[in-house]
Amino acid sequence: MWIVQLIVVLGAIFIGARLGSIAIGYAGGLGVAVLCLLLGMSPGSIPIDVILIIMSVIAAIAAMQVAGGLDYLVHIAERILRRNPKHITFLAPVVTYVMTLLAGTGHTAFSTLPVIAEVAKEQGIRPSRPLSIAVVASQIAITASPISAAVVFVSGVLEPLGVGYLQLLAICIPTTFLACMLTAVVANFLGKELDQDPEYQRRLENGQVSLRGAQAINIKSGAKRSVLIFLLTIAVVVTYATLISDKVGIIENPTLPRNEAIMTFMLAAATFIVFATKIDPNRVLNASTFKSGMSACICVLGVAWLGDTFVSAHLEDIKETASRILDDYPWMLAVTFFFASMLLYSQAATAKALLPAALVLGVEPLTAIASFAAVSALFVLPTYPTLLAAVEMDDTGSTQIGKLVFNHPFLIPGTLAITLSVILGFTWGSVIL
Known part of the structure; x- marks a missing residue:
């Protein structure tokens, strides 16, 4: 019977992935319905906390966007990139990593991708190099952001095991960032030089390649205030979480x-932000970040619920089989996260669906933290929004999805960055813990 149930789970994920976007959440709900109504399974746990955290963070980010805060951040990013154009392959991932780290969502990368593509073209640098690692960095940074739903969830399940919120961040931030920068070194040599690329030459001759140049961005009067409020809030979140943690214990029984x-x-x-910038709250509902964030909530609801329904029903069997494997090969947890996330399309959903079961199996906290970055393999299937945006914004043709689907410029940098993150996580994590 479990084979039929697994087919339903994989079938729902496949249907959702084919339909794309919010539909993967829809299909997850369909899978739960089939499992429960037709196959007699009990529904699993709904990741309510994860969804609510995503909603609240996105609410603040969308308000900041309407106030002009994201435009202001993009303006700063463009100035940094244009001042050091020859180092675009190394600066691009720094920009997208930091923006994701602060915002808790990789969708902030959308606004910087056009700038990255244009600066690369202006310097005769193959745009696929900085674009690929920039997209990957924006995804991996989710596992290091102090306000991302994935990090908050992982911290919550690890705290009873003696790992504090700050310890998790102290491991994840330096290891993932260093892994992205090391990968940028490799990405800088991937693909032909732009002037030797026949596809680029063809497009250039046909007039299909254009140079935008630097563009003036109208910075709204309340933009800086909105960014300041948001950054101060992040500082308050980290400070409060530290004060109430068991390790510090300054505030007991909060x-x-x-x-x-x-x-x-x-x-x-x-x-x-609404008060300080006098924006119309109705406009928040139409902000691109609000729409993408609410879509993410539906995706997490569907796929995490589907995964938990299946895992909870077979937890004992999974424990018996997986415990032997993980005892001998703890890095296999990272491999499991990797392949699961490429289907579930969400770091938070992957962590919610698999990590609790892994900890029940007796997986050490160090293994869980080191493997955590592997939930960011959203780049494997070339259907993720930021990946597709990078392809569309590169009119040189260097950032293309091949006929074999998997032969795209994001696969090597993404896989390498995650591999390095896991290796560094085990190394640095053993020092912190």
């Missing part, structure tokens, strides 16, 4: 637990 604190602080930040 009336506001960490997850609820993040939600309230972010909603409060959105309120302050």
Whole structure:
């Protein structure tokens, strides 16, 4: 029977992946319905905390976007990139990594991808090099962001095992960032030089390649205030989480637990942004970040619920088989995360679906943290929004999806960055823990 149930799970994920975007969440709900109504399984747990954290963080980011805050950040990013154009392959991932780290969502990379592509073209650098590692960095940075739903969830399940919130960040931030920068060195040599690429030459001759040049961005009057409010809120979140942690213990038995604190602080930040910048709250509902964030909530709801339904029903069998493998090969947890995330399309959903079961199997906290970056393999199937955006914004033709689907310029940098993150995670994590 479990084979039929697994086919339903994989079938739902496949249908959702083919339909794309929010439909993977829809298909996850369909899979739960089939498992419960037709195959007699009990529904698993809904990742309510994860969804609510995504909603509250996105609410603040969308308010900041309407106030012009994201445009202001893009303006700063463009100035950095244009001042050091020859180092675009190394600066691009720094920009997207930091923006994702601060915002807790990789969708902030959308606004910087056009700048990266244009600066690369202006310097005669193959755009696929900085674009590929920039997209990968924006995805991996989710596993290091102090306000991402994935990090908050992982911290929550590891705290009872003696790993604090700050310890998790102290491992994930340096290891993932260093892995991305080391990968940038490799990415800088991938593909032909632009002037030797026949596809680029063909497009150039046909007038299909254009240079935009630097463009003036109209920075709204409240943009800087909105960014300042958002950054201060992140600092408050990290500080509060530290004060209430068991390791520090300055605030014992807090009336506001960490997850609820993040939600309230972010909603409060959105309120302050609306007051301070005098934006119309109705416009927040039409912000691109709000739409993508709410889509992410549906995706997490569907796929994480589907995964938990199946795993919970077969937990004992999974424990018996997987425990032997993980005892001998702990790095296999990272491999499992890798392949699961390429189908689930969400770092938070992957962590929610698999990590609790792994910890029940007796996986060490160090193994869980080191493997955590592997939930970022959203680049494997070339259907993720930021990946597709990078392809569309590169009119040189260097950032293309091949006929074999998997032969695209994001696969090697992404796989290498995750591999390095896991290796560095085991190394540095053993020092921190």
